[in-house]
Each structure stands twice: as structure tokens, then as C-alpha cells.
Amino acid sequence: MAKAIAKKKPLAKKSNTIKLNFDTSWEYAPAPESKSAATINKQYDLFINGEWQQPSSKKYFDTINPATEEKLSEVADANAADVDKAVKAARNAYDKVWKKMPAKERAKYIFRIARIMQEKARELAIVETLDGGKPIKESRDFDVPTAANHLFYYAGWADKLEYAFPNRRTEPLGVAGQITPWNFPLLMAAWKIAPALATGNTVVLKPAETTPLTTLKLAEIIQEADLPPGVVNIITGAGETGAAIVNHADVNKIAFTGSTNVGKIIQRAIAGTNKKATLELGGKAANIIFEDAPIDQAVEGVVNAIFFNQGHVCCAGSRLYVQESVAKEVIRKLRDRMQSLIVGDPMDKNTDIGAINSREQLNIIQKYIAIGKKEGAEMYESSCALPSKGFWCRPTIFSNVAQSNRIAQEEIFGPVLSILTFRTDDEVIEKANNSPYGLSAGVWTDKGSKIFNMTKRMRAGVVWANTFNKFDPTSPFGGYKESGFGREGGLHGLLPYLKLIN
Amino acid sequence: MAKKIKMEKEIKKSSLKVSENGLEKTVSSKRLEVLKTYKIYIGGQFPRTESGRYYQPVSASGKILANVCLSSRKDFRDAVVSARGAVSGWSGRAAFNRSQILYRMAEMLEGRKAQFIDELIQQDATKAKAEKEVNLAIDRLIYYAGWCDKFQQLFSAVNPVASSHFNFSVPEPTGVVSIIAPQGDSLLGLVSVIAPVIAGGNTCVVLASETKPLCAVTFAEVLNSSDLPGGVVNILTGKPAELASWFVDHMDVNATIYCENNSETKKMIREKSAMNLKRITFYDKINWYTNEGESPYFIMDTQEIKTTWHPVENIAGAGGGY
Numbered sequence: 001m002a003k004a005i006a007k008k009k010p011l012a013k014k015s016n017t018i019k020l021n022f023d024t025s026w027e028y029a030p031a032p033e034s035k036s037a038a039t040i041n042k043q044y045d046l047f048i049n050g051e052w053q054q055p056s057s058k059k060y061f062d063t064i065n066p067a068t069e070e071k072l073s074e075v076a077d078a079n080a081a082d083v084d085k086a087v088k089a090a091r092n093a094y095d096k097v098w099k100k101m102p103a104k105e106r107a108k109y110i111f112r113i114a115r116i117m118q119e120k121a122r123e124l125a126i127v128e129t130l131d132g133g134k135p136i137k138e139s140r141d142f143d144v145p146t147a148a149n150h151l152f153y154y155a156g157w158a159d160k161l162e163y164a165f166p167n168r169r170t171e172p173l174g175v176a177g178q179i180t181p182w183n184f185p186l187l188m189a190a191w192k193i194a195p196a197l198a199t200g201n202t203v204v205l206k207p208a209e210t211t212p213l214t215t216l217k218l219a220e221i222i223q224e225a226d227l228p229p230g231v232v233n234i235i236t237g238a239g240e241t242g243a244a245i246v247n248h249a250d251v252n253k254i255a256f257t258g259s260t261n262v263g264k265i266i267q268r269a270i271a272g273t274n275k276k277a278t279l280e281l282g283g284k285a286a287n288i289i290f291e292d293a294p295i296d297q298a299v300e301g302v303v304n305a306i307f308f309n310q311g312h313v314c315c316a317g318s319r320l321y322v323q324e325s326v327a328k329e330v331i332r333k334l335r336d337r338m339q340s341l342i343v344g345d346p347m348d349k350n351t352d353i354g355a356i357n358s359r360e361q362l363n364i365i366q367k368y369i370a371i372g373k374k375e376g377a378e379m380y381e382s383s384c385a386l387p388s389k390g391f392w393c394r395p396t397i398f399s400n401v402a403q404s405n406r407i408a409q410e411e412i413f414g415p416v417l418s419i420l421t422f423r424t425d426d427e428v429i430e431k432a433n434n435s436p437y438g439l440s441a442g443v444w445t446d447k448g449s450k451i452f453n454m455t456k457r458m459r460a461g462v463v464w465a466n467t468f469n470k471f472d473p474t475s476p477f478g479g480y481k482e483s484g485f486g487r488e489g490g491l492h493g494l495l496p497y498l499k500l501i502n
Numbered sequence: 503m504a505k506k507i508k509m510e511k512e513i514k515k516s517s518l519k520v521s522e523n524g525l526e527k528t529v530s531s532k533r534l535e536v537l538k539t540y541k542i543y544i545g546g547q548f549p550r551t552e553s554g555r556y557y558q559p560v561s562a563s564g565k566i567l568a569n570v571c572l573s574s575r576k577d578f579r580d581a582v583v584s585a586r587g588a589v590s591g592w593s594g595r596a597a598f599n600r601s602q603i604l605y606r607m608a609e610m611l612e613g614r615k616a617q618f619i620d621e622l623i624q625q626d627a628t629k630a631k632a633e634k635e636v637n638l639a640i641d642r643l644i645y646y647a648g649w650c651d652k653f654q655q656l657f658s659a660v661n662p663v664a665s666s667h668f669n670f671s672v673p674e675p676t677g678v679v680s681i682i683a684p685q686g687d688s689l690l691g692l693v694s695v696i697a698p699v700i701a702g703g704n705t706c707v708v709l710a711s712e713t714k715p716l717c718a719v720t721f722a723e724v725l726n727s728s729d730l731p732g733g734v735v736n737i738l739t740g741k742p743a744e745l746a747s748w749f750v751d752h753m754d755v756n757a758t759i760y761c762e763n764n765s766e767t768k769k770m771i772r773e774k775s776a777m778n779l780k781r782i783t784f785y786d787k788i789n790w791y792t793n794e795g796e797s798p799y800f801i802m803d804t805q806e807i808k809t810t811w812h813p814v815e816n817i818a819g820a821g822g823g824y
Contacts, residue, residue, distance in 0.1 A: 272769035472663035
């Protein structure tokens with residue numbers, strides 16, 4: 001009897017889930033959004049002191065549609081003299097108008113901007129997608145509404161600041177120099193402008209050079225809202241323009257969202273000054289799946305975590321840690337699901353993954369894919385067809401990745417996921433926290449006490465449990481460690497723009 | 503009582519001068535005082551500096567205070583290892599327990615008040631000022647003992663997000679904090695910068711006042727008898743001019759606090775902090791003797807805000823929020 005049992009082959013662990021079948025004879029018909037609902041000027045000047053002013057260099061540079069490589073418009077290249085003009089306008093507006101204005105009135109201006117953004121939501125979404133390459137469903141359903149909501153949220157804070165910090169009075173800092181990235185151009189502009197204005201500061205903002213159009217559209221909205229001249233100044237340009245803002249002696253605060261490298265340069269540049277800074281930098285978020293997680297939802301969450309906005313997300317879940325017992329199943333389901341993602345024309349309402357933002361970024365992503373292969377990780381990419389023009393990258397996953405691999409350590413900022421495995425919770429915490437970054441993290445499990453065990457121990461500013469890549473104006477966002485400091489959003493997002501007075 | 507003092511004076515007067523090998527030596531018939539060796543405090547122990555170096559701070563009247571350890575970069579690195587090792591245990595303790603330990607520190611300090619007053623007087627304080635400083639230092643510990651389990655509630659939030667999620671933000675300790683303590687108020691300043699850092703669950707490495715280091719070492723003894731786990735507070739003595747750059751250079755330090763107003767050093771600190779984006783705080787204009795020297799905002803200077811999201815199943819409505 002005992003012999004017979006010993007002879008029996010061990011039962012293979014049966015998966016209680018079936019293979020997801022996405023095969024269908026149905027093809028999605030094209031559902032393109034119309035470009036005609038948006039106006040893009042041939043040329044944009046600098047928005048300084050409430051007026052459109054030509055750059056003193058007289059130079060303009062092109063901004064293109066990364067999905068077609070066609071020129072959309074050309075925008076002014078601001079130099080140090082233009083930055084100086086903008087800062088002076090902001091200072092003047094701060095001293096003479098904005099600082100003195102009753103907070104209730106200040107609030108109403110911000111509300112007004114938010115409302116006009118809502119009215120122009122469709123146009124803004126179209127321009128965002130054309131200029132940046134992100135799917136229209138994301139700019140329409142996420143970027144634009146969240147940006148307007150952010151302004152709405154902070155507008156209401158303007159006359160309630162005395163409730164925000166117990167036992168302290170508050171004072172604005174003065175002129176805020178703000179530099180935004182290309183991944184969520186309009187949303188990041190709103191994240192920067194809304195708390196700055198609500199707290200009584202004035203603004204000089206520079207959008208990223210590849211995606212300036214929606215921010216310039218926002219300047220038009222600000223003009224339409226009759227915001228006093230100089231309260232918000234929007235100037236375009238590349239790194240040098242940004243450096244001129246950072247180094248301007250009359251700027252009191254720097255708010256920057258972008259790469260960790262540039263963040264460190266800024267931190268060095270403002271040493272020896274009294275400038276305050278908020279830095280929202282890179283990330284390499286760990287997304288952890290335990291064997292008791294709802295696997296199908298987790299797979300969906302992983303897809304959203306890494307492929308949202310082509311992976312151009314600082315808080316993207318780019319390191320996936322799967323418990324060994326479910327690794328095979330998760331990877332199989334992930335592959336199946338990736339195959340069903342629609343990659344292509346960002347203006348098509350069915351598109352899941354749009355164009356890579358620029359040729360430079362595409363080169364970086366391809367460099368990392370080559371590194372991943374060289375490091376010996378196993379690569380899998382969706383077999384989808386790619387358009388012939390524009391910048392594209394198939395959704396890609398690497399399995400058998402080692403903790404020390406560069407694709408597990410460095411931020412790729414594209415639709416590339418590195419998959420690692422683990423056995424115990426202590427092991428995965430050790431691995432997850434073994435990163436210079438600490439912006440976000442995710443955990444998937446059905447056990448409540450395990451969720452809190454993980455979320456408490458993960459060193460990251462935003463932790464998503466059984467969800468990922470969720471944002472809200474009321475929810476503070478920002479990093480630990482080299483992902484930067486300061487928070488944006490919520491009550492905590494007010495502090496970086498205020499002095500607390502005893 | 504008065505008689506006793508008189509007698510002691512007489513004994514002192516009667517000390518003999520004995521000639522030995524041509525050198526004159528004063529021998530008191532009174533019991534010879536046992537002098538204290540002032541060592542540094544790392545990982546709950548009192549080693550000498552690994553460098554073997556010392557320096558001799560002097561009082562205004564020119565009296566040498568002690569042979570004090572001139573700590574090295576290596577001492578700092580050892581201290582950071584201890585501090586890092588203590589982070590998870592200390593931050594993982596119940597806030598209530600941290601509160602108990604800070605209160606215990608105050609008790610221990612109260613018990614050794616006389617010694618601190620004596621040291622402060624050696625370091626040129628008047629008796630009245632020394633007493634005031636020690637009393638305030640004790641009260642400051644009590645103040646922060648009380649905050650340990652309260653500041654989180656003041657600075658946390660449940661955020662009313664629009665989607666079907668439960669979302670909350672709480673402060674968490676940033677980790678290891680390096681502190682260059684105030685040079686002037688050698689006890690009160692030291693206590694005022696250490697207390698909020700550890701009340702919030704961080705661990706720290708502190709460089710004591712260069713010219714007035716006695717109280718810092720004695721305070722380490724207070725810490726060592728207060729149930730404070732070894733490594734939570736590490737105290738070095740030495741020269742800020744020599745050590746400041748290492749305090750902000752170290753890649754395993756999360757935050758640096760600097761309490762002097764040397765603009766060169768401030769610039770250097772902010773520049774070097776960029777290496778791993780340390781959180782930098784300057785307490786260069788604070789009067790530690792007043793109410794501005796204590797507040798929960800000092801605790802918040804070494805806290806991070808963590809925001810956690812979880813879906814709320816919406817059975818009757820539009821489904822779960824996964």
C-alpha cells in the first residue's frame with residue numbers, strides 16, 4: 001500500500017483559473033476623434049504679463065505629433081532675458097495685486113480657470129493627444145478632467161489656509177518658478193499652478209519642450225479668465241530656459257517634475273540661496289503580487305501600472321514581484337492580456353497604447369531593451385503591428401530578471417516591465433526597498449493584515465493596494481529617497497508654497 | 503552644616519607641598535577626585551574615537567575642560583551603521599512606547615541635574631543660567647514625550663477621493679538623520695534637536711558642540727539609562743569644520759539638520775545633499791529658550807508623508823474599484 005502511494009506521481013498543482021481567451025472574429029472599426037474640434041495656432045509667443053510677447057531671441061522651435069512626425073506648430077524659445085521679463089512681471093503682480101487681493105477673490109479666479117478648462121475639455125484632450133502621443137481615451141478621461149479638478153480643489157483652499165496648519169499663520173513665498181515634464185503636460189501644469197495661486201504666490205511656468213501646446217492653451221484660458229497680468233506667466237524653451245528660471249535671483253521657490261538627474265542639478269544650483277524646492281522625480285516602483293491575490297484583477301492592475309501612458313509615468317509599476325507559486329500563471333495571463341492591447345493611432349478612441357513621446361525617449365527605451373536582452377532576461381513583446389511613421393514601442397515584458405540587472409534598477413520610462421519572483425514577505429520587502437527610488441509601490445493580496453504589513457514597510461510616498469496608478473486632487477503625491485521631496489495634492493500640497501509663521 | 507564646610511576648607515588649606523625629583527607636587531589630604539573620561543556614544547556603547555585623537559576645549563578662564571574625543575569620519579560611518587540598524591526597531595515600536603522612553607529620559611536627566619549644572623558652569627554659564635538651561639531641557643523632553651503619539655493625528659488625513667477608494671495619508675519617519683547640534687546652547691540645543699527627531703521614530707547621529715561638549719557626553723549616559731535602544735541616538739564630539747561634509751556626504755543618511763548660520767557650510771550642505779536627495783533643515787535662527795524652540799513642526803521636518811489607496815467594493819453601485 002505504502003509502496004503504491006510512493007509510486008504515484010505528485011499531483012501537478014491545478015490552476016483553478018482558465019486561460020483567458022481574447023480571440024474574436026470581431027475587429028474594432030476605427031473610431032477616430034476629430035482634429036477639427038481643436039484650434040492650434042501656427043505659432044505661439046511667450047505669455048508674459050498677460051500678453052503674448054515675442055521672444056527676444058526671435059527664435060522658434062517646432063513641436064511635432066509623435067504619432068505622425070508632422071509639425072503641429074512652432075513655439076517661442078525663451079532665453080534668460082525673457083525669463084527675467086517673466087519673473088519681473090510675476091514679482092510685480094505679486095507685490096501689487098495678488099498678495100493684496102482678498103483670498104476669496106483669489107479663489108474665484110482659480111475656480112473660473114477650472115470652469116473654462118471643463119468647457120474646453122474636448123479641445124484640450126485633442127491637443128494633448130496630438131502633441132504628446134497619448135491615447136485620446138486617456139487625455140479625455142484622465143488628464144484633462146483631473147487637471148480641471150485639481151484647480152477646482154485648490155481654488156477652495158485659498159480662503160481657508162488658516163485652518164490647514166494648526167497654531168500657525170501662513171504667508172506665500174513670492175514668485176514660484178515651475179518646470180513641468182512631457183508625460184502629463186496639462187495635468188502637471190495644473191498640479192503646479194493650482195496650489196501656487198491658492199496660497200497667494202505668482203508663477204513663471206515652463207512646459208517641456210516636446211509638449212508645450214496644452215500649457216499654451218491654458219495660457220489662453222488664463223487670459224480669457226481675466227487673471228490679473230503677471231500672476232501666471234508661461235514661457236517655452238528647453239533645458240537652458242529651465243536653468244535660467246532656476247538660477248534667477250528673484251525666484252523664491254522652484255517646483256520641478258522630471259528626471260532625478262535634473263532634480264539633483266537643481267538642488268545643487270539652488271544651494272547657497274534661500275529658494276525653497278519641491279522635486280518630484282523618477283521612480284522604479286515595485287508592484288507585488290502574492291499568491292492569494294485575485295489574479296485576474298492583479299494582471300489587469302499590472303497592465304494599467306506599466307502600460308498606462310506608454311509607461312511614461314514616474315510612478316509606473318515597472319518592477320513586478322510575483323510570488324513563485326503563481327509566477328507562471330501570472331506571466332501567462334499577462335502575455336495573453338498584452339496581446340489584446342490595441343497599439344496605434346492615439347486619436348482612435350479604442351487605442352490602449354499610443355506613440356512614444358519623442359525620438360529621444362524611444363532611443364532610451366530601445367537602449368534598455370537591448371540591455372535587458374544582454375543581461376540575459378527573457379523578453380516577450382506583443383506581436384501587434386506598428387504604424388510606419390512616428391515613434392512606437394510594443395508593450396514588452398522581461399521575465400527571469402535579477403535584482404541587480406539594470407532593467408530592475410534604472411528607470412526606463414516606457415512600456416517595459418521587469419518581472420522578478422520571491423518566496424516570503426520579508427524577502428520581497430528587502431527587494432522592493434532595494435532601490436534608490438521611493439515614489440510609489442503596489443501590493444496585491446486578499447489578506448487585509450498582509451496589505452498593511454506591506455504598505456507600512458514599503459518605502460514609498462504613494463502605495464496602492466489592490467489597485468494602481470490612481471490619482472486624485474485630494475490625495476498627496478510625492479516621493480521618498482531619490483524620488484524627490486515635497487508633496488503635491490491634498491492638504492499636504494499646500495505647505496511647499498507657504499511660510500509658516502509662529 | 504556651616505561647620506562642615508569650614509572643616510573641608512581647612513583640610514584643603516593644609517595640603518602639603520612635597521618635593522620629588524626636584525618637582526613640586528601638590529598632594530591633598532582630601533580624597534583624590536575621580537575625573538571622568540569623556541567618550542563618544544555609538545550603538546549604545548561608549549568607545550573612544552577609533553582615530554585615537556583628542557582635543558582640549560577650554561573655558562573662558564583658560565581651564566582645560568577635558569581630553570575630548572576628536573571623532574573621525576570612520577566614527578561617523580560606524581555611527582551611521584548603528585543608527586541604520588536601529589531604524590526598524592525604533593520606528594516599529596508603538597508610539598506610546600517611544601513616549602514612555604522620552605519621558606524616562608526626562609526623569610533620568612532630572613535625577614542628574616546637579617551634574618549638568620556643574621558641567622554648564624565649567625563651560626562658563628552662570629549658576630542661574632545653567633539651572634535654567636537644565637530645567638528647560640528636562641521640560642523639553644517631557645514636551646516631546648507627549649507628542650510621540652499625537653502629531654500623527656494632527657498631520658494625517660483621510661482624503662475624500664472621487665473614485666471608489668479608501669485613501670489616507672500618514673507621516674512616517676524618514677530614517678537616519680545626521681545632526682550638527684547648536685554650538686552655543688550645548689545642552690538645551692542638543693536636546694531640542696534630538697527629541698523631535700526620535701519622537702518621530704527616526705534614529706540619529708549627532709555632533710555635539712565643539713567648544714562645550716561635556717553635557718553632550720553626560721547626556722549620552724542619560725540616554726543609556728533610559729531604555730532607549732542602542733543606536734537610536736549616537737553622539738560624537740569633534741569639529742564641525744572637519745566632520746560637516748561627511749555628515750551630508752553619506753549615502754545611507756536620509757536627512758541632515760544644521761543649526762549654525764555659517765553660509766558657506768549651509769551652501770556645502772545643500773550642494774552635497776543632492777547626491778541622494780537628503781532632506782535638509784537649517785535651524786539657524788531659533789531661540790531654544792523660547793516657545794519657538796518647540797513645536798510638532800520640528801517633528802514633521804524629518805517625516806515623510808505616505809499615501810495609501812485601497813478599493814472600496816461598491817456592491818449596490820458600479821462594482822469594485824480594482
